[in-house]
Amino acid sequence: MSDQSYLNWPFLEAEHRDWAARVEEVAAGLSVDHGDTDQACRALVLDLGAAGLLQATGSADGALDVRKLCLTREILARHDGLADFAFAMQGLGTGAISLFGTEAQRGEWLPKTRTGKAISAFALTEPGTGSDVAANTMTATRDGDHFVLNGEKTWISNGGIADLYTVFARTGEAPGAKGMSAFIVPAATPGLEITERLETIAPHPLATLSFVDCRVPASALIGEAGQGFKIAMSVLDVFRSTVGAAALGFARRALDEALTRVSSRCVQGAPLMDLQMVQGHIADMATDIDAAALLIYRAAWAKDSGAARITREAAMAKLFATDQAQQVIDKAVQLHGGDGVRSGVVVEKLYREIRALRIYEGASDVQRVIIARQTLAAQQG
Template identity: 45%
Template sequence: MATPFTGEGERRKGSVELRALAARRLRPVADRGAPGKVNRPLLATLGELGLLSRVVPLAGPVRAQDLCLLRESLAYACTEAETALALQGLGAHPVVAHGTRAQRARWLPEVAAGRAVAAFALSEPGAGSDAAALELRAEPTGAGGAIRAGGADGAAVSGWRLHGEKRWISNAPQADVYTVFARTGPGTRAAGVTAFLVPADRPGLGGEPLEMLGPHPVGTLTFDGVPVGPGDVVGEVGRGFRLAMATLDLFRPSVGAFAVGMARSALDASVAHAGERRAFGGPLKDLQAVSHLLAEMATRTEAAALLVQAAAAAYDAGEPGVAARSAMAKLFATETAQYVVDSAVQIHGARALAHGHLLEHLYREVRAPRIYEGASEVQRTIIAKELFRAAGAGASP
């Protein structure tokens, strides 16, 4: 098993440096952004600092450990910067891993520089946690309506038109390019799904923003005969669902890292507050109920961090059982962060509920990661399936 402790000293040093960078350079830009809107100046700053190129590399794979380090460190000091970086990486990763030379040349430099906004369009009104239930249709075009995208020769299937809706899509409808998953074949569930790279200016593509609990841009996309061709296919026709799941295997541990960053921020704020705040004749830290709660928060946070690091190290090493490890990391870390932030609010009392307080902000941020990229219940299902799969193969998970 790959050890999560390799280069631990460098990892901690890098985390401290990233936190300081986020507080100094990214926090002021984030504060000038509008809730629910893509903050393009923030993306440009992430690109200028070279952070986006680490999750959208022009050559080579994305390292899960690097992604987790970035997300945890940025989340500690600036959740808006963390999410902006993560969404760029998620939206572009199918192209990084499986895109054609033309797709990579057209979009990756722009996304890595923060000049183009990317989005990952998988969820639908009837296919959220159950992503395999997606219904967006890709209808083949006839000879008279052939689509010649990407230099396709028109043989066999010359193109498709997309019909349907996507919902709860981060960065929609403000993104510049979408990785869209649609059903091209007659199969059900995971069969017959294809990934397409769809620029925002395609005719028939619409959408509207959704007002959500968190401050990040989320919206719907509508497809009214949106034309796509063979040059827009990412990977292989009919194998898009596998591509989507492979992308999530990489990003799920890093969702856990995002959660760990928020938990560490809430914990540090609580320790400081308990040492300064006086009540019942002394500082809060002298109350056993408070000190024991802080100890529990710290222990769970450290356990979550180690589980995330182990999953990321296993991914980078190509070890078996990555799906289960990724699911465990996301499940435990996001549930832990919810507990830690909620406990931090309790320690701070009413002041933590005031608009603009760090914990009020974290309280709104921490809820969504237990749902997106597979709800906690989905992660438990994945883990259980992998346990039984490993048992049937006579191996440990």
């Protein structure tokens, strides 16, 4: 089993240690058939819901325990990347509802997503804007007691299998970031279509969505009109830390695999682990993992302790954890030699899984911009 000593760090409490033990038990018992990605995700959502793990993805009072979210993603990712994905999207997809939704919205959707009876998705990215969310062009036009949505979203996780989408569209209250709003759009709403399924190096359900005169009731509006950008950034503040946690889980598994390899593989009559250069790689991997964990659980603890926003802390956690996990996994592949690039070997699968985490929910270079701006603003008072 991977190093568990971090569970005793002061960022975590007894309830988090108990939760981690429960997640470990559930994760160890999961059986994931990767032959059909869509079906695997549907089955995982049901299994995670039945096991009670999806209770951490939302609550009737809007509270989210970010440390539980991070622990769950870290442990699930260490066991299986698709299990982590299935859990994470139930949280991200309903994050806006949990944090900003009305009592009626929470009451309608969270009991379904927290039990695995409905699959959720977060529809923010557009083909022409990518990380520049303020430049999104999809529109939501008021028409009496309805809004009419027109536009396109892409790279939407759970696209094609989701039962509901949290969709961000321009309502025009002001230019740029201040003119967007958030809506709940059930998958069966007329005018919403899946126009393309997207294939990636690590298979996940991803799609491009088209909205053509898609009518939703005014009650589908999350929060207030014009608050969409604020809502999106608040949700990402929470879930960027958890992306780092997933990367941490991948890195821990890579280190475990590397330790097994270097202790059992011999060169010139001695184990690989006796080579000083190999020891150097192991030292770097272990240090990067601990440093990433400190940043992740610092950010999660700050949010759980009442911080209104953790933009800088979450960006640091995601940037460092994902970039360094890539390095840790690369070292693990190198230590496996030819076996490291053999299809189906654990470290080869990890190598494919980690790459996307440095892009989605804000690419690494975007995180650097965020950190720099936050740091400069603090220095200027």
